Amino acid sequence: MSHSLPADIISAENLTKRFGDFTAVNAISFTVRQGECFGLLGPNGAGKTSLARMVFGLSPRTEGRLTVFNQDISDHSREIKARLGVVAQEDNLDPELTVLENLLVYASYYRLPRSIARERAFEILDFMDLRSKANAVVDELSGGMKRRLTIGRALINRPELLILDEPTTGLDPYARHMVWQRLRQLKESGTTVLLTTHYLEEASHLCDRLIIINQGKILEQGVPEDLIDKHVGQYALELGVSPDMQNKLLHWSSEWLKSFQQIGDDLVLYSDNGPAMADDLNQRIAGEHLPVSYQRLRPTNLEDVFLKLTGETLHGVRGGFEKSYEER
Known part of the structure; x- marks a missing residue:
């Protein structure tokens, strides 16, 4: 029917x-x-x-x-x-x-x-x-x-x-x-x-x-929920790391990434498999003694979608370069 x-x-x-x-x-x-x-x-x-x-x-x-x-x-x-x-x-x-x-x-x-x-x-x-x-x-x-x-x-x-x-x-x-x-x-x-x-x-x-x-x-x-899944996936991993070190983290996490945001000393990595990505990165960070001031794994939300689409938050804080990866 x-x-x-x-x-x-x-x-x-x-x-x-x-x-x-x-x-x-x-x-x-x-x-x-x-x-x-x-x-x-x-x-x-x-x-x-x-x-x-x-x-x-x-x-x-x-x-x-x-x-x-x-x-x-x-x-x-x-x-x-x-x-x-x-x-x-x-x-x-x-x-x-x-x-x-x-x-x-x-x-x-x-x-x-x-x-x-x-x-x-x-x-x-x-x-x-x-x-x-x-x-x-x-x-x-x-x-x-x-x-x-x-x-x-x-x-x-x-x-x-x-x-x-x-x-x-x-x-x-x-x-x-x-x-x-x-x-x-x-x-x-x-x-x-x-x-x-x-x-x-x-x-x-x-x-x-x-x-x-x-x-x-x-x-x-x-x-x-569909917009979140489409643009940023299920998880966001926030890291405090200097810009000159961020490319190394992006290289290490490339197989997990759906997209990312660089905002000064803040790096946000988006993935559908956040816990696995965080575990893998933590092992690499510890192995190379990379200075990371903070780290937080959280569910994604509409703020992440808006940030990805505009480079800004809903309250006007400008983000940095954003790039999408093909899922592997």
Whole structure:
């Protein structure tokens, strides 16, 4: 029996956004399937927010094609927005109203009957673990509580597509993980999620698929685990060794290597067989008394993929020369 693929909720073809002479989004193409969490991963200024603003109809595209729910966003903005929930990067709650009042005021924008609005508001308060704060003024809330309220407010119209622009920026680890838990629950309930983030752990935890963006262009797209396997393999071996000694280590490890990065006195070796490579190198290093200031074997992650693709980390630290080896 054949199974049809989920429908495309968002479809973008050669989507471009310019501000004067500056191109913020440069001919980007992607699709978001029903029920998945799709990530836009990249550093600050990469074009993620500009892309998200086009999807929820706040910023017109310069060129290209963009449909949401199979409708052109330019021609059907009102109908599309009624089916969306949007969480902007900035805090736009009303600080002088209570938590409950913020939800009820937002519900009025969708012309929900007051009884239904109150019912949904309390459902959201329970879901976001904010029931005890229903009558608290927003200014009294912690940053994590405010963020949960902002996300909850976007659910008042029971959206089919939830768009989140950097939803956990500025949150402490506990608050961030609590938001992640709620977003996973939303996805499991069938809500489609479009997430912009520069947090690698966030993208790995939440995204079924993602695109990696830098300087307005897509560098790569796919399932996070597949991208890691494709570009850097399973393991990264980090070594502190002077640049004049690094070529010797590269020669010794060539049979194991998938790729590598040289960043000053740091050498990162990528391999699908990290433990064996580390054991072999340690024997050679000990045999020749090679000075190595530190060594760490770890699983690879999306930061390694971004570093390989750009020569920089997501936080702007420039790497060095990179070369790929054919697997033997």
